[in-house]
Amino acid sequence: MHLSVVILAAGKGKRMVSDLPKVLHRIGGKPMLGHVLDTADRLGAVQCLVVHGHGGEAVKAAFGERSAIVWVEQAEQLGTGHAVDQVLPAIADDDAVVLVLYGDVPLVGSETLQPLVDSASGDHLGLLTVKLANPTGYGRIVRDLAGRVQHVVEEKDASAEQRCIREVNTGILAAPISRLRRWVRALDNKNAQGEYYLTDVIAMAVAEGVAVEAFSAPDPHEVEGVNDRLQLAELERYHQRRQVEALMRNGATLLDPARVDVRGTVVTGKDVIIDVNVVFEGEVRLGNRVRIGPHSMICNAILGDDTEVLSHSLIEEAHIGRGARIGPFARLRPGNQLADGVHVGNFVEIKKSVIGPASKVNHLTYIGDTEIGADVNVGAGTITCNYDGANKYKTVIGDRAFIGSNTALVAPVRVGEGATVGAGSTIAKDVPADNLAVTRAPQKLIKDWRRPVKGQTKP
DSSP states (O other), rough: EEEEEEEEEEEOOOOOSSSGGGGGSSSTTTHHHHHHHHHHTTTOSSEEEEEETTHHHHHHHHHHTTEEEEEEESSOOOOOOHHHHHHGGGGGOOOEEEEEEEOOTOOOHHHHHHHHHHHTTTOOOOOOOESSSOTTTTTEEEOOOOOOOEEEEEEEGGGGTTGGGGGEEEEEEEHHHHHHHEEEETTTOSSSTOOOOOHHHHHHHHHHHHOOEEEOSSSSSGGGGOOHHHHHHHHHHHHHHHHHHHHHHHHHSSSSSSGGGEEEEEETTTTTEOTTTTTEEEEEEOOTTOOEEEOOOOOOOOETTTTTEEOOOOOSSSSOTTTOOOOOSOOTTTTTTEEETTTTTTTEEEEEOOOOTOEEESSOOEEEEEEOOTTEOOOOEEEEEOSSSOOOOOOOTTTTEEEOOOEEESSEEEEEEEEEEETTOOESSSSSTTTTTTTOOOOOOTTOOHHHHHHHHOO
16 A cells, blocks of 8 residues: 555635745744645655645745655645645556645644544545534534444535534545545535535445545644634644643653743753743754753754753754753854863853863853864953954864953964963964963053043043
8 A cells, every 4th residue: 555645735825814825834833734744754655745826836945855745736726626636647556545634734643644544545435523512614524323424514505403513524534546536526516615525525435335434533623724823823832732741741841831832853861851931943852951941942952961051042053062051141053062061151152163071161252163172261251253254264272271351362263272361362373382372452550640521621
């Protein structure tokens, strides 16, 4: 059995009031369509076909790295059955199982969908349903007295009795390609909407004696679609709740789970503590006993065991060793590698640098394109002048060097092992190992000098 996943993503999404195609709006930092494509991958789909319409070029461009996608345009929006009809000719495997998903229903899980795929593999039609306290607006699942699914009736076509049914259709189904082709070709648009409903194939299956196996989604949020920004926000909260619950089940302590956002993947070791208003983006790995302080953001980073990030810190694309201490109010821009025991303090910015074990950059400092050895102390107010307006240059500081406060290191420049740079110096030439470099101007004293007084002019 080969699984082909068809994703319907042609809707314009007028209620989003946006120039961005609806399926590109994000949940958990990822476009909704991206969530659905990832689910298809987890199900082992050998072919993924996306039906696009409004903003199709933007949608295709957003997923250009996924070369395996087959893009099919639906020029006219004539219903879900019409959309599937556009894509079926692109499925060449006559033994394939087709699973139909929706680009604006982003959070349905592979474990919920797998029974549908298994059912269709047995030459049945697998249907995903859900029971709602308020089913208004949804197509109802009509069953016979024995409880067997007979058909789906859309609300505008339903009788008063049928509208009382709480089990509704999600639109998600799976079927063998050979049967689905025949059913889709036989669809008509004789309904209140004048559209070709994909769900009409359910009644066709029943008429042919094909078993329709209905599986109920365990959580209504999982199969909710997004039509406006309110629904987008509601699904964002549901998604975040699932993310933080997984973190806590894996042993992390979240001081307030409602105030942590995961916009990617976070893997934690034992006894990790995460404070409030922390945001994770991309791929993040936290070692054992890592502590993340409040109002911090960690993006695509690895933090070693016993590392602590203090409040209001931003870490991007960094690899940090064990026992490091970052912040408060520190910014690690992309490309940093910090060894074990490194300290980066308040109002320090570091970019594309390597810092050796037990070195300290504690206060009001900028370090860029720099290699710092072990046991180095960088004083407050130090800057590496790494950019001349056209090119970037490297600074190298050897082991056990001491850089005094308010120093400017004009790259390219090297400070040797054990060297000392006096406070207030501008270093534009290499400093040999174990030397002292001082470039500050001589101090002058002016006797009997008086400060200017407001209202008095110079004579």
